[in-house]
Amino acid sequence: MTQEGRLHPITIAIREMADIFGRMGFGVVQGPEQETEHYNFDALNIPADHPSRDMWDTFWVKTKPGEERKVLRTHTSPMQIRWLEARGAPTRIIVPGKVFRNEATDATHEAQFYQLEGLAVDTNVTLAHLKGTLERFCKEYFGSDAKVRLRPSYFPFTEPSVEVDVWFAAQGKWLEVMGAGMVHPKVLENAGVDAKKYQGFAFGLGVERFAMIKYGIPDVRLFHSGDIRFNYAFDKKKV
Amino acid sequence: MKVSLKWLQEYFDAPLPDATTLSDALTFHAFEIEEATRTMLDVKVLPNRSADCLCHRGIASELSAILDRPLKSDPLREDVGTYDVPTSLTVEIEDEKKCLRYMGAVIRDVKVRPSPPWLREALEAVGQRSINNIVDATNYVMLNIGQPLHAFDAGKLPQKDGAYAIMVRGAREDEQMTTLSNEEFTMPEGVLLITDAHTGAGIGIAGIKGGKAAEVTVATTDLIIESANFDGTSVRRATQALKLFTDASVRFQNRPSPELCAYGMRDVIALIKELAGGELVGVADAYPTHPKESAPVSASLAKVNSVLGPSFSKEEVEDVLKRLSLSYMIVNDTFTVTPPFERTDISIPEDLIEEVGRIIGYDKIPATELPPLSGTPDQARYRGIEKVKDHLVEQGFTEISTQSFAKKGDVVLANPLDKAKPALRTNLDENMKEAMVRAKYVAPVVLPPGVKPKLFEIGTVFTKDGEHMEIKTSEPAPDLPELKDAPDYSPAQYELGAYKPFSVYPFIVRDIAFWVPAGTDVGRTMSYIREQAGELLVRVDQFDRFEKGGKVSLAFRLVFESMERTLTDSEVNGIMERVSEALKKAGFEVR
Numbered sequence: 001m002t003q004e005g006r007l008h009p010i011t012i013a014i015r016e017m018a019d020i021f022g023r024m025g026f027g028v029v030q031g032p033e034q035e036t037e038h039y040n041f042d043a044l045n046i047p048a049d050h051p052s053r054d055m056w057d058t059f060w061v062k063t064k065p066g067e068e069r070k071v072l073r074t075h076t077s078p079m080q081i082r083w084l085e086a087r088g089a090p091t092r093i094i095v096p097g098k099v100f101r102n103e104a105t106d107a108t109h110e111a112q113f114y115q116l117e118g119l120a121v122d123t124n125v126t127l128a129h130l131k132g133t134l135e136r137f138c139k140e141y142f143g144s145d146a147k148v149r150l151r152p153s154y155f156p157f158t159e160p161s162v163e164v165d166v167w168f169a170a171q172g173k174w175l176e177v178m179g180a181g182m183v184h185p186k187v188l189e190n191a192g193v194d195a196k197k198y199q200g201f202a203f204g205l206g207v208e209r210f211a212m213i214k215y216g217i218p219d220v221r222l223f224h225s226g227d228i229r230f231n232y233a234f235d236k237k238k239v
Numbered sequence: 240m241k242v243s244l245k246w247l248q249e250y251f252d253a254p255l256p257d258a259t260t261l262s263d264a265l266t267f268h269a270f271e272i273e274e275a276t277r278t279m280l281d282v283k284v285l286p287n288r289s290a291d292c293l294c295h296r297g298i299a300s301e302l303s304a305i306l307d308r309p310l311k312s313d314p315l316r317e318d319v320g321t322y323d324v325p326t327s328l329t330v331e332i333e334d335e336k337k338c339l340r341y342m343g344a345v346i347r348d349v350k351v352r353p354s355p356p357w358l359r360e361a362l363e364a365v366g367q368r369s370i371n372n373i374v375d376a377t378n379y380v381m382l383n384i385g386q387p388l389h390a391f392d393a394g395k396l397p398q399k400d401g402a403y404a405i406m407v408r409g410a411r412e413d414e415q416m417t418t419l420s421n422e423e424f425t426m427p428e429g430v431l432l433i434t435d436a437h438t439g440a441g442i443g444i445a446g447i448k449g450g451k452a453a454e455v456t457v458a459t460t461d462l463i464i465e466s467a468n469f470d471g472t473s474v475r476r477a478t479q480a481l482k483l484f485t486d487a488s489v490r491f492q493n494r495p496s497p498e499l500c501a502y503g504m505r506d507v508i509a510l511i512k513e514l515a516g517g518e519l520v521g522v523a524d525a526y527p528t529h530p531k532e533s534a535p536v537s538a539s540l541a542k543v544n545s546v547l548g549p550s551f552s553k554e555e556v557e558d559v560l561k562r563l564s565l566s567y568m569i570v571n572d573t574f575t576v577t578p579p580f581e582r583t584d585i586s587i588p589e590d591l592i593e594e595v596g597r598i599i600g601y602d603k604i605p606a607t608e609l610p611p612l613s614g615t616p617d618q619a620r621y622r623g624i625e626k627v628k629d630h631l632v633e634q635g636f637t638e639i640s641t642q643s644f645a646k647k648g649d650v651v652l653a654n655p656l657d658k659a660k661p662a663l664r665t666n667l668d669e670n671m672k673e674a675m676v677r678a679k680y681v682a683p684v685v686l687p688p689g690v691k692p693k694l695f696e697i698g699t700v701f702t703k704d705g706e707h708m709e710i711k712t713s714e715p716a717p718d719l720p721e722l723k724d725a726p727d728y729s730p731a732q733y734e735l736g737a738y739k740p741f742s743v744y745p746f747i748v749r750d751i752a753f754w755v756p757a758g759t760d761v762g763r764t765m766s767y768i769r770e771q772a773g774e775l776l777v778r779v780d781q782f783d784r785f786e787k788g789g790k791v792s793l794a795f796r797l798v799f800e801s802m803e804r805t806l807t808d809s810e811v812n813g814i815m816e817r818v819s820e821a822l823k824k825a826g827f828e829v830r
Contacts, residue, residue, distance in 0.1 A: 002633070002634060002635040003635055003686075003687070003690050004632055004633060004635065005631065005632040005633075005634070005635050005636040005637040005638070005693065005695075006632065006637045006638065007628060007632055007638050007731075007733065008638040008639065008640050009735065010640055011625070011628060011638060012732075012733045012735060015625065015730050015731075015732055015733075016732060018618060018621060018730075019730075019732060022615075022616055022618055024608070024609060025609065025611065025612035025616050026616055027616040027617040027618055028616075028617075028618040028620070028621035028622075029617075029620070029621075030620060030621070032706055033643070033699050033701075033706060034650065034663070034701060034705075034706055049471075049472040049475050049476065050471075050472075050475075051286050051289065051471070051475065051492045051493055052286045052287075054286075055286070059652050059654060059655070059656075060652065060653040060654055061650055061651070061652060061653065062650075062651045062652065062653045072643075072652075072663075092609070092612065092616065093616075096621075098643065098698075098699065100643075102654060102656055103656075104656075111642075111644075111656050112642060112643055120609060124545065125609070126545065126546060126547060126548030126607070127546060127547045127548050127596065127601075127604055128547065128548025128549060128604050128605045128606065128607040129548065129607050129608070129609050131548075131601075131604055131605070131606040131607070132605075132606040132607040132608040132609065133608065133609055135606045136608060148606065149601075149602065150601035150602075150604065151266060151267055151271070151601065152267075152268060152269060152270070152285075152593070152596075152597040152601070153285065154285035154286055154287045154288070156286075159587070159589040159590060159592075159593055160546075160547075160589065160592060160593035160596050160597065161593070162601060163271075182546055182589065184589070185587065185589060199545075199546060215735055215736075215737055215738045216737045216738045217738045218738075218740070223640060224640045224641060224642055225641075226639045226640070226641040226670055226673065226674035226677065226696075227674075227677055227681070228637050228639065228674070228677075228678050228681065228685060228692060228694065229681050229684060229685055229741045230741075231637050231638065231639075231685075232684075232685040233738055233739050233740065233741055234735040234736050234737070234738060234739065235735070235736035235739075236733045236734070236735055236736070237733065237734045237735075237736075238731055238732070238733055238734075239732045239733065239734050
């Protein structure tokens with residue numbers, strides 16, 4: 001009998017997330033890792049020369065003069081626009097995928113990591129739904145003790161914007177886990193959705209961060225080093 | 240933005256609560272706190288509030304709303320007064336889009352000296368250095384109400400027909416300037432400068448830093464005070480091009496209202512008079528285009544609740560507007576707010592709704608699940624990819640994830656992090672080769688003897704024809720399913736245990752074989768070996784067994800590793816010696 005190989009922990013994490021969100025009616029879609037400035041920034045209400053661009057350390061792709069400027073996507077949020085443009089509202093999707101940040105690496109920062117975007121748009125989706133959805137997700141992913149707390153924040157593509165903290169009973173503390181908010185009406189309009197009729201929520205979580213918290217992984221650089229000892233550093237059980 | 244609690248207290252009659260309470264109040268209703276001491280809070284002001292909250296007055300207003308305590312007085316709601324127009328100063332703006340307003344005050348006969356203790360302490364409490372009473376006054380007013388200010392030594396500027404002349408213009412090609420901190424800069428063309436129009440000399444980089452040429456010193460007696468507003472984009476480009484980031488440039492990038500200039504001027508003139516005496520000659524005010532009054536923003540109670548989700552009452556929403564000191568009207572159930580000039584962030588109904596949500600508190604928002612949808616969500620493409628992964632895992636392949644950067648490729652980065660890898664990978668081959676070398680080396684730690692590592696990666700590659708997903712295996716994989724939609728496939732789910740760290744130091748492998756009587760329990764023998772070998776043993780596998788003449792030969796492979804250091808051969812030999820001796824004592828014959 002062949003000895004089974006091992007999936008990468010990121011795959012295992014994304015599968016578990018896709019399963020939980022799937023049960024709440026979310027589809028799974030993918031998007032390009034190389035993005036245009038339009039989808040990565042402008043359409044998300046992040047204009048050029050605006051200080052909010054500083055929120056993302058960006059890898060720019062060399063382009064020819066006159067060619068549209070391109071980046072390695074700094075977040076999975078461009079898929080909000082692409083998906084709404086293609087399919088319109090109502091919709092519920094998650095978008096797992098690799099994103100890139102041009103910043104020095106350390107135990108909690110990598111130049112490339114996985115994000116999982118969530119988007120729910122309908123005529124009556126509210127901030128309370130965001131809280132309810134994330135609370136259920138965190139309880140299923142981290143355990144039934146998990147609680148969710150929202151704090152004010154700012155992202156150009158959501159209004160209101162919030163930071164999401166999760167309560168970990170075992171450690172007796174709150175940890176900041178993601179940014180979220182109600183999709184900014186301009187973002188809906190930029191994607192051709194009638195913002196008078198539709199509204200929705202969006203969130204973006206770091207997959208590595210979730211796995212690090214869940215399994216006690218101390219260093220994000222372990223994930224994408226290609227070292228198989230990382231795959232084998234966990235007892236596994238098929239469910 | 241560091242705020243001093245003592246300074247904040249100036250805004251309130253009753254004593255403020257302690258730093259922890261204030262910290263929580265801000266965290267859950269306004270901004271994160273990066274650091275809190277008993278006397279200071281470092282507030283992470285959000286980008287949309289950087290126009291009005293990078294100052295004590297801004298944070299005090301937030302606390303006033305959150306704690307529901309009125310401000311003793313609000314400097315931005317008090318009259319700014321009027322001034323004589325001086326005959327001794329002219330101000331000219333070359334591009335009205337880049338300099339939205341320029342106020343210049345002429346003050347004569349001041350005495351420059353060290354600041355009084357209260358001012359030194361106030362500045363030092365928020366990490367600023369005291370320089371002299373004039374410079375400190377400009378900094379104090381900026382930190383108090385948010386308007387950047389600058390003082391020039393008028394005595395170092397020429398007069399013609401009894402007048403100084405300030406010109407705000409773009410830098411000429413290769414124009415040089417030395418800043419207050421004695422750094423010499425060659426200006427990129429177009430960077431906005433404050434210049435002396437009589438000589439054309441630069442005396443400041445607009446909205447960023449003052450120049451050496453008109454520095455205020457102890458010998459200074461006459462001042463020109465600048466309270467201006469420079470376009471955010473223009474300041475942002477200049478500050479990035481010069482790599483010169485200052486308190487002023489941060490504030491201008493966030494586009495405070497040009498109305499604020501008058502408040503800054505009022506306060507700095509009063510403070511300079513108090514600290515340094517002197518006589519105000521007059522204030523020139525070049526204000527080409529007054530901004531439009533803030534447009535009213537409306538939201539109905541129904542809209543507020545339909546975005547947030549709960550059922551807040553009209554009274555609750557109205558209470559928030561009152562606490563924020565916003566001027567509003569209520570017609571039927573619709574709130575119409577006319578934001579004050581400094582609240583540049585309120586322009587659409589959702590902005591008002593955010594104010595309601597955060598001031599009441601997001602803990603008052605219920606957690607409501609989305610209504611169930613009919614039908615199953617579309618996960619077909621994702622499931623198709625996972626199906627291929629599951630197939631490979633069943634075949635013994637282990638999944639790796641590697642970096643997308645490469646030495647060479649068709650897509651090249653303009654600003655790579657690692658200069659040795661400036662491109663994006665065109666295939667997964669190179670990374671697979673490297674991972675395989677390492678996998679072969681570490682195999683004894685993770686795989687049983689005789690099992691050779693097999694790897695795969697599924698990842699995006701970037702070629703001339705664009706990006707696509709590629710599957711790479713370390714050896715041919717039979718019957719690999721095609722990468723296609725699999726709507727009904729259920730990817731295998733795994734539960735993982737807690738992470739068990741592995742060592743960064745090399746491991747050492749040793750084999751041992753011995754005869755045991757037939758019927759000896761292999762599991763117990765293995766536990767015995769573990770016990771004898773101690774904690775440096777990280778893995779033991781049985782790799783051979785045969786019988787001969789009523790005896791059984793067992794062979795085990797032992798892997799040793801330390802989390803703290805590189806093991807030596809002699810140390811491991813010692814351990815093996817111990818294991819052998821113990822086996823012999825147990826009556827086994829070591830081969």
